[in-house]
Amino acid sequence: MEKVNLEWAQIGFQYRKTDFRYIAYYRDGAWDSGRLDDGNMITIHEGSQALHYGQACFEGLKAQTAKDGRVLLFRPDQNAKRLNNSARALLMAEVPEQMFLQGCHDVVKANLRWVPPYGSGASLYIRPYLIGHGENIGLKPAEQYIFSIFVCPVGPYFKDGFAPIHLTTTDYDRAAPKGTGAAKVGGNYAASFLPHELAVKAGFTDCIYLDPKTHTYIDEVGTSNFFGITKDNVFVTPKSPSILPSITKYSLMHIAREHFGMAVEERPVSIEQLDEFTEAGACGTAAVITPIGSITHNGHLHKFYNDGTSAGPVTTKLYETLTSIQRGEIDAPAGWLMDVAV
Numbered sequence: 001m002e003k004v005n006l007e008w009a010q011i012g013f014q015y016r017k018t019d020f021r022y023i024a025y026y027r028d029g030a031w032d033s034g035r036l037d038d039g040n041m042i043t044i045h046e047g048s049q050a051l052h053y054g055q056a057c058f059e060g061l062k063a064q065t066a067k068d069g070r071v072l073l074f075r076p077d078q079n080a081k082r083l084n085n086s087a088r089a090l091l092m093a094e095v096p097e098q099m100f101l102q103g104c105h106d107v108v109k110a111n112l113r114w115v116p117p118y119g120s121g122a123s124l125y126i127r128p129y130l131i132g133h134g135e136n137i138g139l140k141p142a143e144q145y146i147f148s149i150f151v152c153p154v155g156p157y158f159k160d161g162f163a164p165i166h167l168t169t170t171d172y173d174r175a176a177p178k179g180t181g182a183a184k185v186g187g188n189y190a191a192s193f194l195p196h197e198l199a200v201k202a203g204f205t206d207c208i209y210l211d212p213k214t215h216t217y218i219d220e221v222g223t224s225n226f227f228g229i230t231k232d233n234v235f236v237t238p239k240s241p242s243i244l245p246s247i248t249k250y251s252l253m254h255i256a257r258e259h260f261g262m263a264v265e266e267r268p269v270s271i272e273q274l275d276e277f278t279e280a281g282a283c284g285t286a287a288v289i290t291p292i293g294s295i296t297h298n299g300h301l302h303k304f305y306n307d308g309t310s311a312g313p314v315t316t317k318l319y320e321t322l323t324s325i326q327r328g329e330i331d332a333p334a335g336w337l338m339d340v341a342v
């Protein structure tokens with residue numbers, strides 16, 4: 001398979017049109033059988049719920065090339081389940097898990113020349129999304145849905161890759177206490193544009209959200225969950241109803257426990273007690289693991305490992321183990337990798 005001609009180490013995290021997408025339509029209470037086509041446009045009614053009322057959700061996962069040439073998807077079943085949690089939160093038609101998995105498989109297989117080669121450091125980002133559409137003006141869920149999946153090769157989300165980022169807390173919330181924070185719905189992301197921009201203008205990489213009810217506990221970053229490593233080598237990550245349940249985070253909890261014998265705690269993490277951590281990181285599909293160098297809160301700059309200038313040893317070994325599992329270099333727990341038969 002001849003690959004497309006790209007400088008894989010330089011591609012960044014941006015949209016690129018690839019050869020095929022997957023698209024399926026739901027109408028009259030049922031999904032059609034879905035197909036691949038070579039488009040990247042959709043035509044929907046101007047009154048569509050996705051456009052006006054935010055009836056839209058999405059997923060993100062990655063495929064990697066293994067050393068032996070296999071192409072591996074990381075935990076796609078978890079994304080299928082999470083998409084349906086989001087669908088239920090917005091009263092949308094659910095996507096059968098088998099359809100989600102088959103669609104991901106088929107669209108990756110059809111775009112093999114876009115899957116970055118082994119060792120390039122890049123991967124194929126897979127973006128499934130579900131939108132409600134159709135003729136409408138009133139505030140009610142759609143009767144028609146589109147489920148589509150496109151893919152594009154990507155490099156690191158944060159431009160410096162595995163290098164410390166610097167965050168600030170924000171007075172804004174991305175989600176309400178009993179709102180849609182735990183669902184991957186478009187509105188949460190729209191709400192994060194302004195606080196993100198304010199953080200960047202103030203000189204930070206991004207902002208980190210506090211719990212929307214009390215503003216005293218860490219929730220997450222707009223693209224990723226938070227974790228900290230304590231002086232006693234405990235992996236700690238926030239428990240909160242308003243954060244997205246990160247598949248990467250749950251995978252890291254497993255790796256910390258099973259590979260490194262670490263204790264793992266999922267619990268509220270006070271923004272006033274960052275001293276308990278020697279290292280901190282942000283984790284997610286796009287972010288992978290990105291070390292957090294510092295968090296600024298109420299004018300106070302808190303630095304993590306090595307004065308915030310480099311990744312700590314635990315963050316580094318978690319990163320290496322996670323990415324080795326994703327590339328099929330060390331055994332993955334049963335069911336974690338889907339092989340795209342080539």
Ligand code: PLP
Binds near residue numbers: 247248285
């Ligand atoms: N939190 C938010 C808000 C996200 O958008 C993402 C990315 O999907 C994550 C966390 C990380 O989740 P995952 O590890 O499943 O990609």
Ligand code: COI
Binds near residue numbers: 059223285286287
């Ligand atoms: C992902 O990691 O898949 C995300 O959804 C982050 C994204 C908003 C770019």
